[in-house]
Amino acid sequence: MSQFALELSQKLVGHQRYWDTYSALQNAGTTSTFTLPLVASELPIERQSVALLLYCASVFAQTHDDYFKGMAQTIAINSLLLNNSENRIEERDKSIRILTELGNFPGVNYIEKTYGKSDLPLLGMLQREVSEGLNSVEVDGNKISLTDYQREVWAELPTSHSLAISAPTSAGKSFLVIEYLCRLAIKSERFCAVYIAPTRALLSEVFQKIKLRLSDFDGIRISAIPSLDFENNPRQIYILTQERLQVLLSISDLKFDLLVVDEAQNLSDGSRGMILQECLEQVSERSQVTRVIMLAPGAEGFVEAARIIGLPDLKIASTAVSPVLQNRILVNKVSGKDELRLDLLTQKNKVLLGILQTTRGFDVPATRLAAVSLELGAAGGSLVYATGPAHAELIASQLSQAREVIKDERLEELASFIEKHIHPEYKLAAMVRRGVAFHYGKMPTLLRESLEEAFKSGALQFLACTTTLFQGINLPARNVFIGTPTRGRGTLLDPALLWNFAGRAGRMRQDIVGNVFLVGYDDWQDKSMNEFVRFKIKPAFKTTIVESYSKVIEGLKNDLPKPNRSNEHLSAVRASAGLLISRATKGNVEAFISRSIPDLSKESINELTQAAQAAAIEVALPSSLLASNWMINPYGLRKLYEKILSRLKNEEYANTIPVNPHERNASTNYGAIFNTILLEINGQKDNFGGYIATLAVSWMRGFPYPVILSGAIKNAKKRLDEANEKKRIKKLEDPKSRVRQSKPVDASNVIRDVFENIEDVVRFQFVQFGKAYIDLLTLALVEVGRGDLIPTIFDFSLALELGVATTSGKSFVELGLSRIAASALESIYPNSNLSVSEARRWLSQLDLKTVQLSSVIVDEMTRLKLIAA
Structure with missing residues (x-):
C-alpha cells in the first residue's frame, strides 16, 4: 500500500493546481494565528479546496516518506487552524484522522482538548484507541502518548548496542532517553551511567529531570560532580560536561553500562570536540559492553564518527518531521511607510500573507527587531535571538521601554530575588517587572533557570536570548524572532544552528503551531532559512589535521600558537598537537591517526607520528598526566613542572602549594600560583593572575553575588573617578585640550563582565589549569621526596568549578x-x-x-x- 501511496503522491504534487491550493491553505492557516489584522493579498481559501487537500494528505500519510508525511501534517494542522475561527466539524475530524494515521498522538490529544473531540464511527474509535495504546508508555504512574517516531526509538533503545537518534528540536528525543536511563537504574542492582551535556545550562536541566524522576527511589546516586562513591551507592548516574568526564576518567577505572551523548554534533566543535572524542574512545576501550546513545537535532555523519570511536554497529533512528507546524515568516519593512510586508516561506517559493499597517514606526534599524517583536509577539511567549550577551541586554531594554509594569506576584518575586541575590542595580529586575528578560549562558544557574521557568509559566512574555538556547535547552515558544544569521561581531552562524533555534517555535503537547519571524530577511547576507540544513558531524581532530596540517606539524616542534579566545581555529591546532603528543606517550599515536583519518597519506601519517614521538620525548611527562591535560600546551606544562620542581627544591612551599581559600593568605597564595601558571604555559608576564585570583578566592569562598559584584562595581567607579581626575587636571593645565569626562559606570555592564570572567576564566580556563597544576605538583613532591605534603594540597580546580570550598x-x-x-x-x-x-x-x-x-x-x-x- 505504501508504494502505491508514494506513486500516487508523486502524481498529485506534479500538478501546479496542487501547489497553488496548498499555498493558499498555508496562507490562511498562518494568518489565523495572528492577533492583528492584515491587508490580505489573497481571498480566503474555499472549503472545496480544503477538502481536496485533505484527500491528498490522507494519501501522503500512508507513505513512509518524510517529505510527504510532513506535507500531510501541514495540511491537517492548517485545516484545524482554520477550524478555530469557523465551525468546520467535518474538516476537523478528517484532520484528526490524518494526524492519527501519522501517529502524532500528542498533537491529536492537544487538538481534542482545544477544538473538541472528533466524532468518529465505532470502527474508527477502536482503531484510534488501539493505535494510541501501542504508542503509549507509562511514566511515573502517568500514561504518555508518543509519536510514531518516538515509538520506533523506544523500541530500538533496549535492543541496540549503539544508537544515534536524529530528529528536529521538538521531537521529544531526550525525554525518551532519560526515561530509558532511569528505568535501567531502577531495575539494576549495580549500574553506572554517564550523560554528557555540552553546556552547564543543559547539564543542569538534565540533572533536574533525572533527579525528579528518581526522587522516590533510594540507593541511586545522581551526580554532576566527577567524584566516586560506589561504596555507599552501587547505582550511579553522572551528568557531566565532556571536561568533567575527562577528569572522572583520569581519577578512576570506571566502566559504564550506558553512555549518552547529547548534542552529539559537538564532536565537530574544535578543542571541546576533541575532548569529547577522546572521552568516548576511552569509555569504549574500557568496556566492550558499554551501550552508547547519541542525540542530535537533525544531523548526518554519525557513521564515520562511530567508526572512529569504535562503534561499528551503530544504528540510526532519524526523522525530519517535527510534531508541530513551524511557519517561517519573512518580515520586511515597506519602504517609506509604517508597514510590514509578511511573506510565508514554503517548500516551493514565498507566499504573500499580507501587509501589516500600524502606528508603530520601524524606521530605525537598531530598534527594528524589538519593534517587530512587540507588534507580532503579543500572542504566546516570544523568544528573540540576540548575537551575544550585550545585544541580549540591549534588545530586552528596548522591549521593556514600550511596556508597562505588570502586577504579577511571580514577576515581583523574581525581580526581588534578582535585587537581593545578584545586585540591586542590575537592570534585569526592572525589565522583569515589565514581563521582559534577557538570557545567556554565563548567567548564574539559578537566575537563568528562574527566568526559564517564568517564561514557561507565561509570566515573562519576551525573552532575548543568545546561542545558549541552541544547545538543547527545552524552552519552546509560540513565536521566535530572528533578525540576523550572524553571531558576535558578524560571524556567520552554522545554518543548522539557526534551524535548531527556529525549532523552539511550537510546543509538543502544548501547541500545534509556532511562528518563526525572520526580520529583514531580504537583506540577510546568507539566506540560510530557505531550505532545512542538517548538522554535519565532522570530528574536529580530523578536520583540523586535514585543513591545518602544516600548522599542527609546527606545533609539534614547540611552536604552538598562543591561546586566543576569539580564534577557535588556533585553539583547535593547539589541541590537536597536544592530543598527538599525549597519544605518543601512550605508544599508540600511529594507530590513532590511521583510525581517525583513514584517507590520510602514509607519508603524512609517518611525519605526524615521528613529530609527535619526538615531542613526547622532549616534553618527558608521564602518559597518565598528559592523558587528561593534553589540551594545555605540553611544552608549557614541562616548563611549569620545572618551575615547581625548582621551588620545591628550595623549600619554597608557601606560594607553591595551594591552600584552602578560607585561609587568610589565600589571595596572595593563589595570585602567585596563577601568575606562575600563565607565565610558564602562555608566556604571559602581567599580573592578570593576581587580578583573577582575587575574584577566584571570593568565588571559592562562596561569597554571594551581591558581595562579589558590589566590589567590582566599586572598583570600576574608583577607576573612573581616577581617570576623570586626571582629565580634569589636564584640562586645567591646557584649557584648549579636547578632554571629555567619561560616562558614568553602568552597573549592568560591570556585572556582565564579571559573569564572563567567572564562567570563561575562573570556571573554565583555570579549572583546566588547576587540574594540571595539582597533577604536576603531586609529581614534583614525589620526586623531591616530600610525598608527605600531598594531602595538604587543596583541590582548587574542583572548588573553582563549583564555586564552594567546604x-x-x-x-x-x-x-x-x-x-x-x-x-x-x-x-x-x-x-x-x-x-x-x-x-x-x-x-x-x-x-x-x-x-x-x-x-x-x-x-x-x-x-x-x-x-x-
Whole structure:
C-alpha cells in the first residue's frame, strides 16, 4: 500500500493546481494565528479546496516518506487552524484522522482538548484507541502518548548496542532517553551511567529531570560532580560536561553500562570536540559492553564518527518531521511607510500573507527587531535571538521601554530575588517587572533557570536570548524572532544552528503551531532559512589535521600558537598537537591517526607520528598526566613542572602549594600560583593572575553575588573617578585640550563582565589549569621526596568549578542545588563538614519560618524534593 501511496503522491504534487491550493491553505492557516489584522493579498481559501487537500494528505500519510508525511501534517494542522475561527466539524475530524494515521498522538490529544473531540464511527474509535495504546508508555504512574517516531526509538533503545537518534528540536528525543536511563537504574542492582551535556545550562536541566524522576527511589546516586562513591551507592548516574568526564576518567577505572551523548554534533566543535572524542574512545576501550546513545537535532555523519570511536554497529533512528507546524515568516519593512510586508516561506517559493499597517514606526534599524517583536509577539511567549550577551541586554531594554509594569506576584518575586541575590542595580529586575528578560549562558544557574521557568509559566512574555538556547535547552515558544544569521561581531552562524533555534517555535503537547519571524530577511547576507540544513558531524581532530596540517606539524616542534579566545581555529591546532603528543606517550599515536583519518597519506601519517614521538620525548611527562591535560600546551606544562620542581627544591612551599581559600593568605597564595601558571604555559608576564585570583578566592569562598559584584562595581567607579581626575587636571593645565569626562559606570555592564570572567576564566580556563597544576605538583613532591605534603594540597580546580570550598557546600551542590542556594544555606548552618546524607537530612527537617530564604531558593529546594512542598 505504501508504494502505491508514494506513486500516487508523486502524481498529485506534479500538478501546479496542487501547489497553488496548498499555498493558499498555508496562507490562511498562518494568518489565523495572528492577533492583528492584515491587508490580505489573497481571498480566503474555499472549503472545496480544503477538502481536496485533505484527500491528498490522507494519501501522503500512508507513505513512509518524510517529505510527504510532513506535507500531510501541514495540511491537517492548517485545516484545524482554520477550524478555530469557523465551525468546520467535518474538516476537523478528517484532520484528526490524518494526524492519527501519522501517529502524532500528542498533537491529536492537544487538538481534542482545544477544538473538541472528533466524532468518529465505532470502527474508527477502536482503531484510534488501539493505535494510541501501542504508542503509549507509562511514566511515573502517568500514561504518555508518543509519536510514531518516538515509538520506533523506544523500541530500538533496549535492543541496540549503539544508537544515534536524529530528529528536529521538538521531537521529544531526550525525554525518551532519560526515561530509558532511569528505568535501567531502577531495575539494576549495580549500574553506572554517564550523560554528557555540552553546556552547564543543559547539564543542569538534565540533572533536574533525572533527579525528579528518581526522587522516590533510594540507593541511586545522581551526580554532576566527577567524584566516586560506589561504596555507599552501587547505582550511579553522572551528568557531566565532556571536561568533567575527562577528569572522572583520569581519577578512576570506571566502566559504564550506558553512555549518552547529547548534542552529539559537538564532536565537530574544535578543542571541546576533541575532548569529547577522546572521552568516548576511552569509555569504549574500557568496556566492550558499554551501550552508547547519541542525540542530535537533525544531523548526518554519525557513521564515520562511530567508526572512529569504535562503534561499528551503530544504528540510526532519524526523522525530519517535527510534531508541530513551524511557519517561517519573512518580515520586511515597506519602504517609506509604517508597514510590514509578511511573506510565508514554503517548500516551493514565498507566499504573500499580507501587509501589516500600524502606528508603530520601524524606521530605525537598531530598534527594528524589538519593534517587530512587540507588534507580532503579543500572542504566546516570544523568544528573540540576540548575537551575544550585550545585544541580549540591549534588545530586552528596548522591549521593556514600550511596556508597562505588570502586577504579577511571580514577576515581583523574581525581580526581588534578582535585587537581593545578584545586585540591586542590575537592570534585569526592572525589565522583569515589565514581563521582559534577557538570557545567556554565563548567567548564574539559578537566575537563568528562574527566568526559564517564568517564561514557561507565561509570566515573562519576551525573552532575548543568545546561542545558549541552541544547545538543547527545552524552552519552546509560540513565536521566535530572528533578525540576523550572524553571531558576535558578524560571524556567520552554522545554518543548522539557526534551524535548531527556529525549532523552539511550537510546543509538543502544548501547541500545534509556532511562528518563526525572520526580520529583514531580504537583506540577510546568507539566506540560510530557505531550505532545512542538517548538522554535519565532522570530528574536529580530523578536520583540523586535514585543513591545518602544516600548522599542527609546527606545533609539534614547540611552536604552538598562543591561546586566543576569539580564534577557535588556533585553539583547535593547539589541541590537536597536544592530543598527538599525549597519544605518543601512550605508544599508540600511529594507530590513532590511521583510525581517525583513514584517507590520510602514509607519508603524512609517518611525519605526524615521528613529530609527535619526538615531542613526547622532549616534553618527558608521564602518559597518565598528559592523558587528561593534553589540551594545555605540553611544552608549557614541562616548563611549569620545572618551575615547581625548582621551588620545591628550595623549600619554597608557601606560594607553591595551594591552600584552602578560607585561609587568610589565600589571595596572595593563589595570585602567585596563577601568575606562575600563565607565565610558564602562555608566556604571559602581567599580573592578570593576581587580578583573577582575587575574584577566584571570593568565588571559592562562596561569597554571594551581591558581595562579589558590589566590589567590582566599586572598583570600576574608583577607576573612573581616577581617570576623570586626571582629565580634569589636564584640562586645567591646557584649557584648549579636547578632554571629555567619561560616562558614568553602568552597573549592568560591570556585572556582565564579571559573569564572563567567572564562567570563561575562573570556571573554565583555570579549572583546566588547576587540574594540571595539582597533577604536576603531586609529581614534583614525589620526586623531591616530600610525598608527605600531598594531602595538604587543596583541590582548587574542583572548588573553582563549583564555586564552594567546604564539604557542606559540595554536598549541597551534589544534591542538585545551585551555587546561590548552596552559598545561602552555608551561611545558615554552623557546620562546614556536612556529608551528602547529613545535608539531605538537615534540609528535610528545615523549618523555613526560622530562616530568611528567597522564595526562588525555596522553590528550587521544593522542585528537587529536598523539602516538603
